[in-house]
Amino acid sequence: MVPRERRRQAFAVTPTTLLARHRRLIARKWTFTRHRRPGRPSTASAVKQLILRLARENSTRGHRRIQGELARLDYPIAPSWEILHAAGIAPAPQRSGPTWRQFLTAEAHGITAADFLHLDTVSLGRLYALVLIEHRTRHVHLPGVTTHPSAAGTVQQTRNLAMPQECRMDSLRSLLRDRGSNYTRSFDAAFETEDVEIQLSPPRAPRAKAICERVVGTLRREVLDRVLIYNEAHAQAVLTDYIRHYNGHRPRQSRAQLPSASNEPPTAATVTDLQAHRIRRRPVLSGLVNEYLRAT
Missing domain, CATH: 3.30.420.10 (Ribonuclease H-like superfamily/Ribonuclease H)
Structure with missing residues (x-):
């Protein structure tokens, strides 16, 4: 049998434990769940995708620069980089440099x-x-x-x-x-x-x-x-x-199939009958090279 003194020590409750239990009971009773208002809504998924796109396409832009760009596009958000951090994107100074294609x-x-x-x-x-x-x-x-x-x-x-x-x-x-x-x-x-x-x-x-x-x-x-x-x-x-x-x-x-002297793409032609839509040939170097133009 367990001695009486040990049984008393096992069931002994200190004042600190009693007060802690009482605080937990109060917290459970007075939760005010019926009167609690919803918090700030989360950022829309479309805006998150736009934030990630701006971060990936502009390696030197941080969260505040992206916030300003979104404000200009009528998407006001709070200045926070949690979305970038959750996606594994580091702050702007720590991102990788431009790709070889961008550099060249x-x-x-x-x-x-x-x-x-x-x-x-x-x-x-x-x-x-x-x-x-x-x-x-x-x-x-x-x-x-x-x-x-x-x-x-x-x-x-x-x-x-x-x-x-x-x-x-x-x-x-x-x-x-x-x-x-x-x-x-x-x-x-x-x-x-x-x-x-x-x-x-x-x-x-x-x-x-x-x-x-x-x-x-x-x-x-x-x-x-x-x-x-x-x-x-x-x-x-x-x-x-x-x-x-x-x-x-x-x-x-x-x-994009443009010549050196042009910066504007040609207007698309809806051709259904090549017999009615004439294509004119213009020879260069006596026909050694040919240029093809739409007849006006």
Whole structure:
């Protein structure tokens, strides 16, 4: 049997325990559930999705910047980052930087690449054409064609380009070129006077100028491999005519099938009968290349 003293200790209740039990009884009785008003409503799911979208598309925006953007869109919310935290999105300074696509697209707005294109004549002579392309619009320039791409000739071709293209030179930020001997200090100075920075591609790295290399390949496949060049004037005329087509008509996959000289998409045509809806062909280089237009 358990001694009497131990049984008394087992059933002994201290004043602290008694008061605690009494407080719990009072809390259960006076809950005021009938008179309790509902709290602040939760944020709508559509607004939460919009907050997450703004956070993912703008890595530098925090919860207060997103709150201001939502207020401008007539979605006022409280300045809280609990929604971002629940979705696993860190505050703005701790998020990852821009993707490669975003970085290269932003950098392309002020870059122009330069390269020399060599072509052979009927008499087995060799000509050199300086080709420049703007990365943002894919607009191609042909400063000139020469038989001897000396430093002085290259500088003169560059000046010929800069004179009629002053509006484009203002938006140009850097020129990407290789390390060939044709590009001298005088060539760089012609662009540096316009506050254009010269960027050198790595040695033996054609991928560093992939856009310019693709343009050179296009000129070879569509023109130079299909026509015989007689002399320097003939090469200048042929390339000028094709580059006019290239800039004004040829679609670009990187620009949503828009040509370099256009920023507005063409109006959609509802065609049910191609016999009644005439398509006009406009030959370029005597039909070597064709352009197709809707007849008015």
